Structures are given as C-alpha cells and as structure tokens.
Amino acid sequence: MKSTIHHLFFAALLGATTLSITACDDLLEPTPVQQLADDKAITDAGSARSATIGVYDRVQAYYQLNWPVLGFLPGDNVRFNGTLNQFLQIDQNQLSADNVLITEAWTQMYQAVNGANNVLAALPGINDPLLPAAEKNQLLGEAYFLRALVYFDLGRGWGGVPLVLTPTRSKENGAGLRRSTLAQTYDQVLADLTQAESLLPETATRNRAVKAAARALRARLHLYRQQWSEAEAYATQVIGSSNYRLVTPYRAISTAPFLSQESVFELTFSNSDANSMWNNWFPSALGGQFNFQPVPAAITLLNDPATGGSRSALLASTTINGSSVTYGNLYSRSAQRDDPSYVLRLAEQYLIRAEARAKQNKLTDALADLNAVRNRAGVEPSKAATAEALLLAIENERRVEFAFEADRWFDLVRTGRAGTVLGVTDQRRWLFPIPFNDLVADRSLEQNPGY
Structure with a gap:
C-alpha cells in the first residue's frame, strides 16, 4: 500500500481534474514533488538560504487563494458570484472530498511542511563559514515557525492530521503514518513555536518570521485551545512591543509599499511573483x-459609521x-x-486579548482592548457591560475588521457559533473533508465523519 505522505506530495501532479480509482492506481508511482534529490541537497549557506525562501514560497502558494477562500467563503460576508462547483460547494457549506480547492490547499500545505522538514533536517549539520551561527539559528527558527503555521491551519481546517516531521525522500517515507488527534496536532504547533521563539531574532521584519510572529501565532493558538491566560499573555507581549502599532487610517494596512507597523507577519508578492x-x-x-x-x-x-467607520475602504x-x-x-x-497575503496583524492581537480577558471576567480591560480597535476605525466606543455582551461585540468586531481575510468561518467554528449564525447545524460539516485522492492512496487514512 502506498503511503499517505507519498500521495500528499505528488498530488499536485494530478491537476484540477477528479481522477477515478482506476486511474489512481496507474498514477501512484511518480516521485513525490517535494522529494529532495541528492544533487540538490542543502549543503551550504547558499542552498540553506534558498531552501528557506522556498518554504515561504510554498506557504505563499496556499495563502494566495485557497486558504483565504476557505476562511471567508463559508461565512456570511462573501458570496460566490459564479458557477464553478468547487466554489459553490464552499459557499453553500456542502463540500465533497473531491473538491479541487480542498485538494489543492491540502497538497500545498504538505508541500510547505516538507520544505520546512528538509531545512530542519539539513541545517544543523552544515558547517560553512559563510553561514554564521546567528543566521543558522534564524533559518531554523523560520522553518519551525512556518511548519507551525501550516500545522495550525491544517488543524483548524481538518482537525487532527498526519504529523510528518521528517523529510519525504522517497515513496516509502511515511508508510503507516495515521492521523493524530487535534490535541496532538496543536501540541506539535506549540512545540514548533517554542523552538521558533527561542531561535528567531527580536527584530521588526514583517515578511520574515521573527520572535513577535511566533508570539502572535502562539496567542492565536492558545485562543483556539481556550487557554485564556496564555492567550492574554502572548498577545500582551506583541502589543507591548514598540515595533507594532495600530495604523490610521485603516486603509494604511493595505497601501503600498505595505509592511505597515500594524503588520506582524505577511506574505509579500511582486509583479514578477504576482498575487x-x-x-x-x-x-x-x-x-x-x-x-x-x-x-x-x-x-x-x-x-x-457606527460599525465600519474607516473600514468602509474595504469596499x-x-x-x-x-x-x-x-x-x-x-x-x-x-x-x-x-x-500581500495578510497572516498576523496587531488588531487581531488586541481582539485575542479582549476575548481572553472577557473569558476571565476582566471586563474593563477587555472593553479597553475592543475599543482600541474601534477607535482606530473611527467608531464610537462599545459600552458592552457583561461578559456575554462583550464576547458578542468582539465577535462582531472581528467580522468587520477581518471582513475579507481568512477569519470569519474559523471564528464561528472555534466558538461553536457556526450553527446559530450560519445555520450549519451539522457539526460534522465544521471540518473540511480529507481529499478523495489521499483516501484512495492510503486506505488506512480515515475520512472526517459526514463525508
């Protein structure tokens, strides 16, 4: 039986067509796309730097279209204005396991994981005078951060997933690897973020991972795990840094040359590497x-003006x-x-801390964080006076603040509100299906219930 991980990395070869089971049997032999050939190994400073940039490129690939779509289209801010079935399924919360966007996103994400694994496996053994220890640590930290980001996204999209932590060198790698639980997946994210934070520099680079990016993603992870004090603590570290501030007007977050002081981490594009x-x-x-x-x-x-304020510039x-x-x-x-593709912004850190504080009954502080975001948008302060009212106000604020980012669907799922707000009462539909092609490639891989 071919391994799940083999299929994860060669699936990109299949294109946008749905293959029959018979066809799959003939296509399971190609070399995985992300297999690292011996003559292209990471052996010196130049190849280490190039390989790390390659991981960013693979993360960029799934954040350009597929991941934002999976974040906003199942929600209530955006509709699909066309006839393509792969988008209609997402818009109508009726996904199937052969959905092209689901397959592409899953494949791109595991390609990014494997790129990070290659860097993490090779870098410690490199002895090159052109690669000083500080830079080596930085590259390692970036790889840990990017792998954490991908596994976090995989976890919130699909639940527990196969945790591939070593490079895919051949078709046989990963044989017998089954899905981990969501808790185990998030444990791995935490372990990678802990490593990343210890290795990354304390600088203000916004399109490469630094300590603040690791802390910001960790605040988000703790929010999803309902670890309120930890979410508050890590968001506070980012908010307290002089490298970041809420920018005005709101449109400044998405105005060239980008990389505003509000951006904690974003993925940059150019005319030659287009978004x-x-x-x-x-x-x-x-x-x-x-x-x-x-x-x-x-x-x-x-x-x-009472809800959007300067965020009307999104229209x-x-x-x-x-x-x-x-x-x-x-x-x-x-x-x-x-x-750019927006991944981590300071406004989110304020709203993470607001929610975490409200959950701990720190209502005055929670309201202050909520109103910091509203004030930046030129909206009157909220007067929510109870924890319940505050949490609803924060939910509504996130809807407007991140209206077209990869946010709304995942917010409503993590809070258990997708049924009430969207009418998606079948909680089995709160997770995406494992792609059909991967199920065919490895019969031991379990589908999410309901698909």
Missing part, C-alpha cells in the same frame, strides 16, 4: 472576474450598465499585482 487575488474581486468592467462579492449585510456593516464601487456595483477592495493592486 492575482484582485482578479477574483474586481468586476469585469475593471478587468476582473467578480467571483467573490460582498453580501448586502456586510456592505451595510462596513458602510455604517469600492463602479458603474456597470448604468447601475452601481459594490465590490471588495482589500486586494486592489491590479496593475502591480503585489497585494
């Missing part, structure tokens, strides 16, 4: 496909056939194609 996300949001009159459209309720919230409008059409404007650099 085409704008094309999915812009109407055809502006050269786009208008695949993703803000729903009327989200438009109302963003345009309302723009144009006239088509004599009618005004509103579209999402977070990704707006259609000519330069260099919009």
Whole structure:
C-alpha cells in the first residue's frame, strides 16, 4: 500500500481534474514533488538560504487563494458570484472530498511542511563559514515557525492530521503514518513555536518570521485551545512591543509599499511573483472576474459609521450598465499585482486579548482592548457591560475588521457559533473533508465523519 505522505506530495501532479480509482492506481508511482534529490541537497549557506525562501514560497502558494477562500467563503460576508462547483460547494457549506480547492490547499500545505522538514533536517549539520551561527539559528527558527503555521491551519481546517516531521525522500517515507488527534496536532504547533521563539531574532521584519510572529501565532493558538491566560499573555507581549502599532487610517494596512507597523507577519508578492487575488474581486468592467462579492449585510456593516467607520475602504464601487456595483477592495493592486497575503496583524492581537480577558471576567480591560480597535476605525466606543455582551461585540468586531481575510468561518467554528449564525447545524460539516485522492492512496487514512 502506498503511503499517505507519498500521495500528499505528488498530488499536485494530478491537476484540477477528479481522477477515478482506476486511474489512481496507474498514477501512484511518480516521485513525490517535494522529494529532495541528492544533487540538490542543502549543503551550504547558499542552498540553506534558498531552501528557506522556498518554504515561504510554498506557504505563499496556499495563502494566495485557497486558504483565504476557505476562511471567508463559508461565512456570511462573501458570496460566490459564479458557477464553478468547487466554489459553490464552499459557499453553500456542502463540500465533497473531491473538491479541487480542498485538494489543492491540502497538497500545498504538505508541500510547505516538507520544505520546512528538509531545512530542519539539513541545517544543523552544515558547517560553512559563510553561514554564521546567528543566521543558522534564524533559518531554523523560520522553518519551525512556518511548519507551525501550516500545522495550525491544517488543524483548524481538518482537525487532527498526519504529523510528518521528517523529510519525504522517497515513496516509502511515511508508510503507516495515521492521523493524530487535534490535541496532538496543536501540541506539535506549540512545540514548533517554542523552538521558533527561542531561535528567531527580536527584530521588526514583517515578511520574515521573527520572535513577535511566533508570539502572535502562539496567542492565536492558545485562543483556539481556550487557554485564556496564555492567550492574554502572548498577545500582551506583541502589543507591548514598540515595533507594532495600530495604523490610521485603516486603509494604511493595505497601501503600498505595505509592511505597515500594524503588520506582524505577511506574505509579500511582486509583479514578477504576482498575487492575482484582485482578479477574483474586481468586476469585469475593471478587468476582473467578480467571483467573490460582498453580501448586502456586510456592505451595510462596513458602510455604517457606527460599525465600519474607516473600514468602509474595504469596499469600492463602479458603474456597470448604468447601475452601481459594490465590490471588495482589500486586494486592489491590479496593475502591480503585489497585494500581500495578510497572516498576523496587531488588531487581531488586541481582539485575542479582549476575548481572553472577557473569558476571565476582566471586563474593563477587555472593553479597553475592543475599543482600541474601534477607535482606530473611527467608531464610537462599545459600552458592552457583561461578559456575554462583550464576547458578542468582539465577535462582531472581528467580522468587520477581518471582513475579507481568512477569519470569519474559523471564528464561528472555534466558538461553536457556526450553527446559530450560519445555520450549519451539522457539526460534522465544521471540518473540511480529507481529499478523495489521499483516501484512495492510503486506505488506512480515515475520512472526517459526514463525508
């Protein structure tokens, strides 16, 4: 039987078509895409640096389109404005195991994991005078951070997943590896973040991992695990750093040259390494496909001075056939194609700490954190006076603040509110399906219930 991990890495070869079981039997022999050939091993300073950049590139691949879509399209801010079934399934919360976006995201994520594993396995043994100890530690820290980010995303998307912690060198690697539990998956994320924080520099780089990025992701991890005091503590470390601040106006977070002081970690693009996300949001009159459209309720919230404030800049409008059409404007650099992918922002750290404090009945401090975000947006302070009212206000604030980022669906799932807010009462649908192709490749891999 072929290993799950073999299939994870060669699945990208399958393209966007759904293969039959018979076809799969003939395609299980290719070398895994991420197998590291002996003549391309990480052996010196140059190859170590290149390999680390390669891991960023693989993370960038799933954050450009697939992951944001899986974060916002199942929620209540955005609808799919087209006919492609893979998007309609996500929009309607009716995913199938052969969904192309699910398969692509899963494959891209495990490609990133394997890239990080290659760096982590090779770097400690490199002795190159051009690679000083400080830089070696930094590269190791970046690999640990990126692997933690991917496994965190895999966990919140699919639940417990196979934990691959060594490089995939051949088809046989990973044979017999089964899914870990969600708790075990998050334990691995924590272990990687702990290592990353100890190795990374205390600098303000925003498109490479540093200590603050590890702390910010750890605050998010503790929030998801309902470890309120730890979430508060790590968010406080990031908020307390002089390297970060909430920027005004709100639009400054997504205005070139990017890397604003609010950004803790983002993935950067350029015209030669393009982010085409704008094309999915812009109407055809502006050269786009208008695949993703803000729903009327989200438009109302963003345009309302009492809720959206300056976040109305996330919307723009144009006239088509004599009618005004509103579209999402977070990704707006259609000519330069260099919009970043937003991963960790300071505003989230304030709202993480607000939620964690509210859960600990620190209501005054929680309200202050919530209002820091509202104040930056030019919105009147909240007057929520109870823990229940505060938590709802924080939930609503996150909906507006991260309207078109990979946030809303995962928020409603982690808080158990996806049934109440979205009507997705079948909790089996709160997790994504394991891709069909991987189930075919390894019969020991268990599907999530309900698929």
